[in-house]
Amino acid sequence: MKRFYTVLVFCILSVCLHSQEIIVNFHEEAKKIEKTSSFFSIVVYEKSLETQPEFKTQNLNKLFDLYLTHSKLEDLILLKYNHTLDKAREERYFNLKKNLANNIGIEYDRFEEFLEIVLSKNSQNRKKLLNIFVEEKNIILLNYIFALKYKIQDFESLGYLISEAPDINPTLRLAYLIKTNSREVENKFKDFARISDLSDEQRMELLFLYGHYLQKKRKYKQSARFFRMSASYDTKKSNHLQIGIVETAKTLFMIGKSEESCKFLKGKKIFIQNEADAFIDMYCNPKKKKLLSKVELALKLLSEQESGTIFRAYFQNYYLREAFENEI
Secondary structure, three states, X not given: OHHHHHHHHHHHHHHHHHHHHHHOOHHHHHHHHHHHOHHHHHHHHHHHHHHOHHHHHHHHHHHHHHHHHOOOHHHHHHHHHHXXXXXXXXXXXXXXXXXXXXXXXXXXXXXXXXXXXXXXXXXXHHHHHHHHHXXXXXXXXXXXXXXXXXXXXXXXXXXXXXXXXXXXXHHHHHHHHHHOOOOOHHHHHHHHHOOOOOOHHHHHHHHHHHHHHXXXXXXXXXXXXXXXXXXXXXXXXXXXXXXXXXHHHHXXXXXXOHHHHHHHHOOOOOOOOOHHHHHHHHHOOHHHHHHHHHHHHHHHHHHOOOOOHHHHHHHHHHHHHHHHHHHO
């Protein structure tokens, strides 16, 4: 009987996910969801941009505004790179680039050159990108290189950069190995962890990344342990809960321990960095939890993504619970 309900869950979920493209007006649904959560409306506007050309201008304008509001700067940069914006948003984007260049600490023209190179997958640009990194030696710029290359799935260029600049921060190197499903992850993690002059922040990041690696391997208990270990090195003073503890809570939720998960977050403030953070914050807050039904389409779209484990767990638990209640 338990096997039957498990199969039923995945059948129901699969039907829901694959039929919605036919019957749902994503643009209209995005506008409804935005009234509840502008953050969760983003993925639905993205789906509309992908599937509803008749709403292209409206979706572009809305996504630009929402990316900016929620500091999804890499997504905003890619949106502008792939599409033409209206005059007002072109001006706002120009000002944004000036601010970014100033915050990074490089000249505006140099930043413009950097964006053109980093957003290209052309192998001939790898040497140019390496030269910019070597000349600037700027940590913030390096973080943008990795973030944008991940977004456009240009792992070959990152591999080249790492091979030519072996002194790159070990946390970025480990992140690359995890992202590319390298067999070297476990050995390299041990090597990096043995580096004697690592800062607390680097140790925190290495443990955090290894926790994600274990999570991808479905070793959830070990994953939660490494997330908690990473939190012990998170010494920054903040009004928000340490990200290692937030990830611990999310990992517990993925294995069906929702009550235990929420105990880690009770009475605490979360710094929302992604949709999974927003979800667990909403789920574990009694006042917000009832709003989940209003953003269900966004959650279903997120469950289709590679990183959507927590959303798949939510629907699996939801449909199982509903099935058992109907049986009773």
